[in-house]
Amino acid sequence: MSEADPLHIAFLLFPGVTQLDLTAPAQVLSRLGGARLDLVAKTRDPVPTDAQFPLLPTAAFADVPRTDILCVPGGFGTVAAMEDAETIAWLKQVGADARWVTSVCTGSLLLAAAGLLAGRRAACHWASRDQLAFFGVEPVAERVVFDGNRVTGGGVTAGIDFALALTAAIRGEAHARFVQLSLEYDPYPPFDSGTPDRADAATLERYHAMVAQHAPGRREKVKAIAEALK
């Protein structure tokens, strides 16, 4: 892979992250060629994820005062991260002059809370997408949304599509096609239940019940965070 034009990629890592929001685009972007990748958290201690195993940061906030590509994942821990002053301060700092400011899933709510998406169009996990509007961000029901140097992906698995699109924007389509082949990305979902439009009523109901149980009052908390910023 090319060693020309070395880039630094910083993934925010926070407790309760949906680890695939981070690990999927990290896999794709690790093949960008000549790029250095960090998982950045408040400290270098292991960070619990939603998947019963922790992720280990490669750097703390203080180690990464700037980056070329900022990527922010989401998950049930997003709201707590939005309420954490140190996390928001780091996002503001590195987001201010990053070449690319990006997110996957509800990571776009974190970017919004850091003031990095004002007036922009953005993607988000389908179940939280409308909450972008609390921050003056236009929610877009697409897998990948480009708005200038802001690039946002939809829920969880959209991180693969997002990262391939970003790879093409940075290194060209031929490189993205090479990475796609290397990852054998020829998806074949066994069912057709990946969006609320296509899931049946029982599946949708089950999803909403799970959120109500695991993250009660989530929407109201996000709204309150947005209100407090005004």
Added chain:
Amino acid sequence: MSEADPLHIAFLLFPGVTQLDLTAPAQVLSRLGGARLDLVAKTRDPVPTDAQFPLLPTAAFADVPRTDILCVPGGFGTVAAMEDAETIAWLKQVGADARWVTSVCTGSLLLAAAGLLAGRRAACHWASRDQLAFFGVEPVAERVVFDGNRVTGGGVTAGIDFALALTAAIRGEAHARFVQLSLEYDPYPPFDSGTPDRADAATLERYHAMVAQHAPGRREKVKAIAEALK
């Protein structure tokens, strides 16, 4: 999620693993409901992956003498893992009475080296698939292959399709559809270059050049491992 029928899931973790081979199915299977998931390595020290960040084991081989679902990922570190007696011994031990013996990507070569796929049909990363035949395993060019309680996935991103199919086999299709919706798995690859049939000649050539550079003599090494087992 259901707490009935608790299952233990063990992912093998080894140096040079393609981390998405593990983290993608781990995300899906962490939503199986009532299951406990471990990343199992020789020791509990951080394990380097192919993506510039390590993964942290949650258990060492000695801590996990048995499991319900064994899942083995692949990557450029696969050959070294196949040559590691301790790793193969653990796979033989837990694979002998696991309810499900599974793999993603070149993880099927590791299962084969542990004698767990003899006479079976199996999937593998497209570029290494034919090497299964060295071990008396029938290579199958599909995303997900079921053969009794052996379930194998194709290259890297096939781990999502694999894990949803396994979820359906264990918890039923309704649960798999719920997990698919939660992960917004409605893939939309920006390019059509995910298999050797569809990639253009230049992309294929580039892939083979990368393998020759990063893993010279890989195919011959796998063949030699298989010969030594006879």
